[in-house]
Amino acid sequence: MKHLLEFITKHYPWFIFIVYVIMSLMMLVNNNPYQQSVYLTSANSVSATVYEGISSVTNYVHLKDINEDLQERNALLEMEVVKLRDEINEYKLLLPDTAIQPRLNQYKFIVSHVISNSISQPNNYITINRGELDGVKPEMGVVDQNGIVGMVEVTGPHSARIISLLNPNMVLSCKLKNSEYHGNLVWDGVSPEYAMLEQLPKQVKFAQGDTIITTGYSAVFPEGVIVGTVASKASSAKNSFISLKVKLTTNFSQLSTVRVISNNMRDELKELEEKSLQQQEGKKK
Amino acid sequence: MNKSIIQFAILFVVLTLLQVVCNKVILFDVATPIIFIYLLFRFPVNMHKALLFSLAFAMGLIIDIFGNTSGMHAMACTLTAALRLPVINLYITREDEMNSPLPSIDSMGFTCYFKYVSTMALIYCTILFFIQAFTLNDLLLTVERIGASSVLSILLLLGIDSLVSTRREKKL
Structure with missing residues (x-):
């Protein structure tokens, strides 16, 4: 002794x-519970302040490219608005009595700035300068003018950490535009410009350059947000699924302004899911 | 003694801020400079082991919090701190060869100090990038990253060293 x-x-x-x-x-x-705690991630107030200071200087670097992207996107949207307006007018002529259902209010955008971002790590995260007090909650989707960025993971009062799409822990349900076949989009950790769309059924028809969009099956992203375009077919002839290499439309090295998507129906959907789970458990007992 | 503690504290804040910027640098797709470990190299040789490990762990943890790397730097720092004395003993065989407990060019001589810093940087980068590669298992890329990052880090560390030591000489 x-x-x-x-x-x-x-x-x-x-x-x-x-x-x-x-x-x-x-x-x-x-990854939890230590990593999930706000104090040990970049969503804490000290590192958020430091990052905010740094990004206020470095933000100017990519301003020109971002501006061009925005202009392009703006032009596209304007064209869409004109087209839709024409269509609605035509329908109104045909069916003068139908009232249009107010469905558009389901999603709300919270505009925020990226204050820290990584693309070189195996697991990448992004920090933004909006938090709980601005209405940002975990599991909200994040997009920028070009496409999907990621999903909110941890929130502090004035900042939040986002799991980047460039993180193998982030799985996104996607489909080919003009087709109902869907698969899971996962980053394979190689290049920040490409990700893999996995578990597509073999019979799906595609061509290089086809657009990949979100399915909207979860409450995180609305349906039809652009994710990327088909770059090539990744070889996996083993089973009845195929994988596609997808060129992401989002430029992760130049993120500056992003929008957090707040879904008004989210709580309702969650409640419903929980209720049905409880009912199932009740039945089992 | 107090003066050197304050000096170390200021150096730590400056190096941490620099490291936060450096984390974003990826030269030629492979090299990321790691400079905050400079402090770990400069701790006195006769420092108590428990204090050394605690400080190393805290340093790594703070960098982890900034970089969202969850434990990678904390682990690499602690392991490197444990290997510090063996590395010094590797290059300095007799106790009386060092005329001050602080490892520096003055106390160790340039060749010895250079070898010491290079070995430590290489050890640190090796541990760090192998922890990172946990999920990726791409060996060639990992080796490239280790090589490029340690070379870049060594150059920067020697640069920092020259800056810090000239300032000290002017003070004296």
């Missing part, structure tokens, strides 16, 4: 060392 005590007092720094290694291993291996 005396020897043991002596051994411990003599070598206690090494015990501390082992404790630290185990702590960091735990942080590495399980």
